[in-house]
Each structure stands twice: as structure tokens, then as C-alpha cells.
Amino acid sequence: MKPELLFLILFFPLLCGILNALFGMRVPRLVAETLAVCGVASAALLTLLFWPQAAGDGLHATLFTWLDSGPLTIPVELSFDAISAPMALMVSGVSTLIHLYAIGYMKADESYARFFALLNLFVFAMLLIVLADNLLLLFLGWEGVGFCSYGLIGFWYRTPENAAAGRKAFLVTRIGDVFLAVALLWLYQLCGTLSLTAINAQAASLAPATLTALALLLLLGACGKSAQLPLMSWLPDAMAGPTPVSALIHAATMVTAGVYLLCRLFPLISLSPTGMLAIAVVGAATALYAATCALAQREIKRVLAYSTMSQIGYMFLAVGAGSVSGAMFHLFTHAFFKALLFMAAGCIIHLAAEENDIFRMGGVARRAPLIFILFLAGALCLAGFPLSGGFLSKDAILAATFARPEPVYQLLWGGATLTALLTAFYTFRLLYLVFAGSARGPVDNHRLPALMVWPLLPLALFGLGGGLLNWPALLGGSPWLQQRLAASGEFVVHLSHAVESRLWAGGTALFVVGLLAAHLRYRRKTARTETRVARWLRGGWGCDRCFELLLLRPYRGMALFCSEGLDRLLFDETLDGLAQIVRNCGDKLRWLGNGRLTDHLHGFAWGVLILLGCGLLLLIGSH
């Protein structure tokens, strides 16, 4: 097919989103729902149609010139290549399943048109990020997903907390966006173009210090969208949105945009060792931080939110360790199993009569065995059950970190290993509390709509079997993803089979230890006593308070100073003061025109005297 037709992948979700926004409320519900699913499904189908052409250099299309001013030219360029094609397929495919699920999930909601319009627009913006070959166009998608996320987190807007959570997500990610914007301006200044291909090609000619600065800017930009330290605090709150939104935006796609950006610009980033180390450190630190927070969460979706943050930390670590294929591998398997977990959690919450607290759940396994099996499939991937997709992708990252020659990476590897243990522990904690025993809270025994169950099946298969994407050589496979992405500056892992099998054994041991620990602690104990440490962990190490003290309070203080101090007191009062002076002068001079005869005579007399005096002086002067 002609490369220009690539725009169709973007066009259908956009069109259906706009149609739903404008007319969704006027047409029967079924039409709006069908439209939404068709928009996304057609994007997935088109991606499949284009798939064979992604091989080699891939497809590149320039549609039209977006901005043209002075020396600046920004064309709308799309590219469909080794890295963007699988990503586009994953985004559109997972989105289709989540849209189907959402039909079932939103059955009772009256604002379905707004929901599906925003969801479709989101898919459009996300695909734009994936397909854009121009950094400014990518930025358009980047901000577009931010906006859709804002609208969808605050979807149930009548509750002020939801609206506040949406606003928080928008603002915190926008802080990251500023850094991305600066990086973009700078890259244009340096390279004279914003085409990703051209930037990567020219990267080698840039000064090392510049490269490091650029890598750090890009890292900060990615941190905002991907909820990494220090811009992570918005993600747990984002769970205020409907569950399909959490599954699509805050687990499978948008939050991985940061990883994708770093992978796209990997040839540039990999030239700066400092930048790479910073990325790895941020990733490992976030992974550990979020895993500890997940240990103490009570709401099922917040556990999953922190685990998302933690898993994305792994992906950052992979990029930092130089393994793009590891990052993308984990991105894919994580997208499958985390979307699965979220959607299954949505089912569980339905069955628990909208109760979120895992300490008030329990016994779901007996009431809904199918949901239990599906959730278990996702949980096994998350916890690293040997040979599941999640295990293999996580192992690839650990191996890449372990194999780095620099000692600091060994330290990061230690942290990541500890994280893997914690992950197994909190996953099984969740499983025991939700599924084991008997119900401790409200129960709603209505049947789940079929659409809320069967889209989960393919995700469970993909999650468990995701390893086939990159089947390791140790098991006699050929790592397809690694070969596909092997192009540019990727760090090649050289580990002997002996070391690798030992790493695998270690990973399996971690899984077992985590499982046993959770079994011992949570099989029976379901009480809700909370220690101080647990409360601190549940609050995310008090990061909201830190934000409040370090950022919000100075900001408010500055605003107060500007509005009361400068604007009111200085500028306004000065103006009023000037007006007052003019008025006072007028008042002083008013007697001139008051019409009293004596005043006039006084003035006349003085005038005559002064004139006479002047005349005299002149006379004296002339003589």
C-alpha cells in the first residue's frame, strides 16, 4: 500500500471520536458503541495490513507541512518501522479489547458518548505518538493523551475529588512536558530538523555535554508521562477514573509513552553514559519505591497503579542498561497482563458492590471462578511465574543490567532483584486478600455482562505466552523482538548459559519466596490494623506532602505576592496615587476660579506688582 495511506490508521479513531463527541447523545447507544469500537478496530486491522511493509527501513510518509515560518519547517511525517509497527499493533489491539470491555462496563452510565469520544481521541493521540516521525508531531500526541487522560480521570466530574485528580495528573505531567518542549527546541536548534530519523542520524556529531543535557531533559519529559520519580505522584490518584480508563491509559499505553520516546531516541541517548546511568537509576529507584508502596495499599486499583509504576521503572532500567529490546519486550507483556489485571479488577469491584478496599473483599474465587483464573493469569505474569511472559521480559532486563561491566549497574541489579521479590509478595497478598476465604464486605451477585469477561481471555493468553515474542536462546528459541530492534547502539548481552540459568533459578526462587511469605502472612490474617510504617508506605512515602511543601506552597506564595503585593499594592496604588495627586492639584487651584472679588483683586494687585518689578529689572539691565 502507498505509505501516504498510513494516515488512515490515525484517521478512523479520530473521526469516530469526533462523531461521538458531536452526535453521540443523539443516536441510540448501540450506534455510539459500535462506532467507537469500529474506529479502534479499523486502526488495528489497518496496522495488520501494513505489517509486512514495516520490515527493513519501513514506511515513511510526509503528508503536509504543518508549520512553515522563517527557517522553520515542520512537516507532518509518519513512520511505520521496526519499533513503531509492533507498538502500533499493541496499542490498537489492546485498545480494541478494552473498548469492548468498556461497553459492558459503562452499560449503566448515561454519559457514554463523552466516554467513548474521549477514549477514541485518546487512541488517536496515542497512535500519533507511536507513528510520528517528527518530534513536534509526537508532542501533539503527547499533549493530546494528556488532555484525554485529564478528561477521563475526572470523568465522574460531579465528585470534586475526581476532578481534582484529573487536574493533578494534567499539571504534574505538564511539568514533564516543559522539559520535553525545551529538549525539542534545543534539538531543532542543533539539528535544524525535528525528524526523529534525522536527529538519530546526526546525534553522533553533537558535543558530549550537550548530549548529556538533552538526555536528561528527555528523561524528565518521559518521567512526567510515565509516572517515574520525581513526577510520579499523579498516577495513584488517577485511579479515580473508570476502570477501562485505568486499564488503557494508566497501565497499557499512555504511561509507557515515556519508555517509547526514550527507545525512539535511543541512538541519541545511548551516546551519553551519564544520561544512560541517570535513566537506569531513575528506573530502578522508581521500581523499588513503587513496589514498597504497593505493599501497603488497600484499594485494589491503587495496588495495581503502584505496580504499574514499578514495572515501568523496570522498562526505564532496561533503557538505561542499553537494552531497547528488553524495554519494549517488557512494555508489551506488561501491557497485556496489566490491562488484564485492571479489567479483572473492574469485574471484581462490580462483584463487590463497588467496594474498592481489598480488606473488605474476599472469597471471590468461589463466587467467580472464571474471573479468578483470569486474574491469576495476570498475577502470575506480574509476580514472575517461570516462563510466563512477565517472567521472561523481566529476566531479560535483569540479565542486561547484570551483564553491564560498570559496578554501579550491579547495584541497580540488586535493587531490581529486591523489587522482584517485593512484587511477588504484594501480588500474592492481593490474591489472598481478594480471592481466598469468604466475603468480608458487601456482595453483589449479579451476572457480569459477557463483554466484561471474554475480552480478557486473549489478554490472558498473550500475557502468559508473551514470551514467544522474544523466546530466549537458552530455550532453543530465536529472540524475534531482539533481532528486530537490534539496529542502533543496543547493548548486547553476553552471558554464558550457566550464568543465565543461574539468574533464572534466582528469579524462580524469588517468586517462590514471595509466594510463601504472602501465604504465611495473608492466608488467614485479614485484619485491618495498620502500623505507622504501613500508613507511610500507603501514602507513597509522604510524597504528596513533599510536593505541597516544595512546590505548591512556594507557588501559592508567589501568586499571593504577585496579586496582593505587586498588583494591588504597587501597580494599582501607584496609579491611584497619581490620580490622587492630579485631583489634589486641581483642588489646590480651584480657588482661582471661585469668583470671589477680593481674591481676584489680590491676584490683580500681585500681577501688576510682578510685572512692574520685571519691567524695572529689565530697565536696570539695559542700562
Added chain:
Amino acid sequence: MNALPTFPWLTLITLLPLAGALPCLLLRKSARDCRGVALATSVAVLGLTLWLGWEHCSGSGWYVIEDAAWVEHFGIRWTLGLDGLALTLIVLTALLSCGAHLLAWRITERVPFFLALLLIMESGFLGVFLALDLVLFYICWEVMLVPLFFLVGIWGREGRGRAALKAFLVTLCGSLLMLVGIIALYLLHGAQTGTYTFALRELLQHPLTGPAQYWVCGAFLAAFLIKAPLVPLHSWLIDAHTAAPVCGAVDLAGLLLKTGIYGLLRFGFPLFPDATRLWLPWLMIPALFGLFHAAWVAYRQTDLKRLAAYSSVSHLGLVVLGLAVWNATALEGAILLMLIHGVSAAALFAASGMIAARAGTTQLNELGGVWGRAPFLGGLFLLFGMASAGVPGLGNFVGEILILFGTFSAHPLIAAVAATTMVTTAVYMTGLLKAVLWGPPADDAVWADLTWREGWVLVPLALLIVWVGVYPEPFLAPLREPVQFLLTTVGTLSGGAP
């Protein structure tokens, strides 16, 4: 100028609203008739400007010049000229005036007088954007100011008297300085070259030399920067915006502020190249300061209209920054942002007015839940809010990013600082959206969603915002030549502030 006398379209466009104002004042009995006449006039002007734009969209230089002797003795001529810059601005004027007339349906007191004032003001705006003779320009400049005083002073809400007087006096100070400047320029230029004239194009041929030009330039800049308005000269605008009736606020935000920037581009900078080159870099400081100052103050506002007014001031700070950088990209971005800010700010004020009319208040803590009560109105409000917050794909972003690109190429650090406005703007804009759209509704009253008349005001503006955001080329193309002209007339800046 032209050998063959052609039909004076520009004169017609400029005087048509004035002519429409006459029957309004004469037919004082029937408000209905007056509304019809006024709307018909503004639609006719819009049609004519659009036709002119269509006719000359591929032209170059001055598309049309109309030149006639007026007061020969003093070298005052009736000169109107149309180039790309003026064309975009008169289309904007005509569009927003139509919107203002539709919004004026809400006014019930002294309707004929109100409509006549709106029409006179439109004539003033058109004259300002077309005049190429300094005296004619000055007359139009005052013609647009006087109706504003009455619009705010008579039909405004509480505090209108003080606000009207403040706006009138402060801007008049600037105007009078400019008048002195015009006369001084006339005399000095005459003394320098021997021809006494107010014609802009002749004055441009021989720019002033010597120290006097700095004083004259200062007088011009003062007038234009008060109008722009540059912080700290902005407080008149806040009060006037807040007190003005909706259609007055639309004209204020959409057009009046643009006359300041236009004045700088058409007169202030090219007439005094030496002074401009010297002073431009220093303009960056108040521009950057104003950008953040106004954003911070906006964050603290509790009134819908005051918040929107501060948002305008903040955006104008970015426009002035683009001017101060003085390269092609930044200038085109600044002009485009000025234009699209006219659209988005006017739309935001119009939508705010519609919400305020339904809710009976503009206090943010008394509003809320608009989304559920009027989804289309709420949706458009969201769109305009997001446009103001600089979301890509909408018009404001294009202007902002061009300014940032242009600024970065000359002053990377300033551009990086200015880029953080993405956050400060989003902070107050999402605060505004949260207070207006989200949350529970304040009371149980049932609201009408967007009416057809309101839709005719807002929807074209929304479409324009999206159009500029997605494909700005038709709006950037006419700006290229005027920007090149400015760059060659004034010359490029060498060094200067950081």
C-alpha cells in the same frame, strides 16, 4: 497612487459601520429594527472583508491603496492601505463584530444607542487597521476609545463608572503622548527633508536621525504598550474587562488589545529603526515578567471575568516577547498568537458571559457543574480553555511554539524560562475549568443548552481555532511579507540583552 480610479472598497468598509450607526440613532423607536440594521451592517462588512481576502490572498506588497487629498494645507491625506497584516486583522474585526452584535441580543436597555456605539467602534477598529496617514490613524484611534467609555460606563455591571473612567483616562494619557509624538514627528521630519507630511509611507523613506527620535519613539511606544497592555500598565484593562458587558468584553479582549501590538508593528517600530534596535531587547524583561506575573495573579482570582482578563495579559506578555526577539519565526508567531488570542479570548469571554447569564453570577465559588447542565456550552468552554492553555492541535499552540522556536534561536535561556508558562497557564486554566465545569451544580435550576444564536457566535470561533491549530498556513502566508518588511526596515538586532 493608482492611475485608474478603482472603486474605494477600503473606504466603503471603514465607513459602512458608521453609516449603519446613523439609522440606529434615527430609528430609536424600534429596538428590533435597529438590531436588524446593525447585524446586517456587520455581516455586510464581514462579507466584504472576506471577499477582499479571497481576492488578494495571493497578492504581494500593498494589496490595495486608497489615497485622496484631505487637508492639503497640513499634508493630511485620506490614505487607507491593505496588506497581509491589515487583512488578517480586519477579517478578525469583522468576525468578532458580528459575534458582538449577536451577543447584544441580551441587552435590553437603550438598545439603539448601544448598537450605534458598537458600530462606531467597529469603524474605529477598521480605520486603525487600515489607516496609513498618522492623523487619520489618530482620529480612528480615538473613535474606538470613546464608545468604549460609554459601553462600559452605561451598560457595565457594578463598579462600571470607575472602571470606565480609569480605562479612558489611562489610555487617553497614552493617546495624548502619541499625538504629541505625531506632531513632533511631522515637524522634525519636515525640518529634516523639507516636505511636511503625515503620510506613513513617505515618513518611512527618511527615518528621523539624531537624539530627538528617541523621545518621539518613546511617546509612540507608551501609547501602544499601554494599549497592549504590558505589565505594569495593565490595571485599566482588568477593571474594564470585568465591568464591561459581554459584547464589550469581546471587543476589548479580541480587538482593542490587538491595536496596541498592531500600532507597534505598523508605526512604532518601522518609523524609528535606530531607537527600536536599541530598545527592543530591553522589552524582553517586562514581557517575561508580565507573562508570569499575570499568570500568578490569574491563579488567585475568584471571579471568572477577572481571571480571563489576567489570562489575556499573560498571553500578551508572550506576544511582546516574540516581538522583542525580532526574528522571522518569533515575529510571525507573535502576530499569529495575537490573532488567535483575539479569537480564543473573545470566545472565552463570550462563553463566560453565556454561563454568567444563566448562573446569575461570575464568582467561581458559586459556579460549578456546568458540564452536566449545558453540555455543548460546557464543551466549547473546555475547548477555549484548552486553547488558552496551549494544547497542541489548537491555534494558540502554533503561535506559542513559533515564538519559542524563534526565541530559542536567539536566547535559549529565556526561551526555556518562557516555556514554563505551559505549566503556569495550565494551573490557572484547569482551576477555572474545575470551578466552572466540574463539581456538583450550584442549584437545581434547569439550564438551556447553547441556543442557535449563541452557537453562531461560538462555533465559528471554535472552528477557526482548530483550523489554525491544524493547518496554519493560510494564516501565516499573508504575514510573511509584512514581517520581512519589518525585518529589513528596522534591521536585525546585534547582541543586546542575554
